Amino acid sequence: MDSDPEGITHNKLNIQAAMTSLQSNAPALHNASIVYREDINEELFIIRVAPLEGLVPDFIPGQFAEIGLVPEEAWTLDENLQKKSLIRRAYSIASAPSIRSYLELYIVKVDGGQLTERLHKLQVGDSLFLAETAKGKFTLDEAPQDTNLLLIGTGTGLAPFMSMLREFHAQGRWKSITLMHGVRLAQDLGYREEIEKFVSSSNNVFYIPSTTRENIKSCPPYQGRIPDIIKAGVFEQTTGMSLDPKTCHVFICGNPQMIDSVQTLLEEKGFSLHKKKEPGNIHAERYW
C-alpha cells in the first residue's frame, strides 16, 4: 500500500519527462532521474531523486542513500568501464520514509569535489545512479522513548534530522526534540521556514540556529560554533532543561572536527559514545 499516491502520479509524469529528455544515450547504470531541484544559494541545493522504475528503497529516518554519476566522457565506453568510472557517494536522506516516489537530498557543492561539482550542473530530467538499498545506523531506534533528543548538525549535516523531524515531530514519541544547526552564513540555514513551522505547531520541538561568519550582530540566529553555543548554555536557556546524560540522547552529524569537539565536551558532562555492545547516549555520523 503506498501512502503517496499523488507522488506516484507525479513520478510517472517525471519518468516520461526523463525518458524523452536529451539524455537518450545515458548509461544503463543511470537508473534514476532528478524530478525536483531547489537552490538554497550558490553552493547549497536540494534534489529529489526518483527511480525510473518502481519505488524508492525502504529506509529509516537518519539512513543514507548512495547516488552516483558516470562522467559524460565515459558514456561511450563499454558497460564494464562505465561501471569502473562511476563516481558514487553517500547522502543522508532528508525526506520522510512515507514518501515512496522520491528521495530528497540536501547537498553542498564542495570546491573541486569530484561528484558534487557534477551534481550541481544537473537539472530536472537528468539521469543518475541510485543504489538499491539505503544504509546506516544513525537512527533514533537506539534512543529510549522517555528521553530528550538533541540533534546537532553543521552544514548539510541537517539532512538526516529533516527526515526525523518530518516523520516524528508531531508524534510525541520523545519528551522533546531540540535541533541545533551550525552554518557559516544565515543564507545557509536551509529548511528554516519548515523547521520554524514544526516549532510553532508543537510545544516540545526547539530550534537553535547559529552562524559563524555573519557580520550582523542579530540574535537569533546565535553567533558562534556549536561547541561554544553549548558552552554558553543556549540549550538550557532555550529548552528550560539541563543537558544531562540521564535524560538526553545527542545525535551529531556533519563536519568531523565539530563532532570530535562536541563529543569531548559531552564526555566531560558524563555522556558516552553509543556502541553496539556498550550502549551510550552520543550518536555520530561523520560526513568525511
Ligand SMILES: Cc1cc2nc3c(=O)[nH]c(=O)nc-3n(C[C@H](O)[C@H](O)[C@H](O)COP(=O)(O)OP(=O)(O)OC[C@H]3O[C@@H](n4cnc5c(N)ncnc54)[C@H](O)[C@@H]3O)c2cc1C
Ligand atoms: C553517511 C554519509 C552521509 C552523507 N550525507 C551527505 C549529505 O546529506 N549532504 C552532503 O552534501 N554530503 C553528504 N556526505 C558527504 C558526501 O558523501 C560526499 O563526500 C560529498 O558530497 C563530497 O563529494 P565530492 O565527490 O564532491 O568530493 P570529493 O572529491 O570526494 O572530496 C571529499 C572532500 O570534500 C569535503 N566534504 C565532503 N562532504 C562535505 C560536506 N557535506 N560539507 C563540507 N565538506 C565536505 C571533505 O573535505 C572531503 O574530504 C555524506 C557522507 C557520508 C559518509
Ligand SMILES: NC(=O)c1ccc[n+]([C@@H]2O[C@H](COP(=O)([O-])OP(=O)(O)OC[C@H]3O[C@@H](n4cnc5c(N)ncnc54)[C@H](OP(=O)(O)O)[C@@H]3O)[C@@H](O)[C@H]2O)c1
Ligand atoms: N557554505 C558556504 O557558504 C560555502 C561557500 C563557499 C564554498 N563552500 C563549499 O562547501 C563546503 C562545505 O561548507 P559548509 O559551510 O557547508 O560546511 P563546513 O565548512 O563544515 O561549515 C559548517 C559550519 O561548521 C563550522 N565548523 C567548522 N569546523 C568546525 C569545528 N572544528 N568545530 C565546530 N564547528 C566547526 C563552521 O564554522 P566556521 O565558519 O568557523 O568554519 C560552520 O559554521 C566547503 O568546504 C566549500 O567547498 C561553502
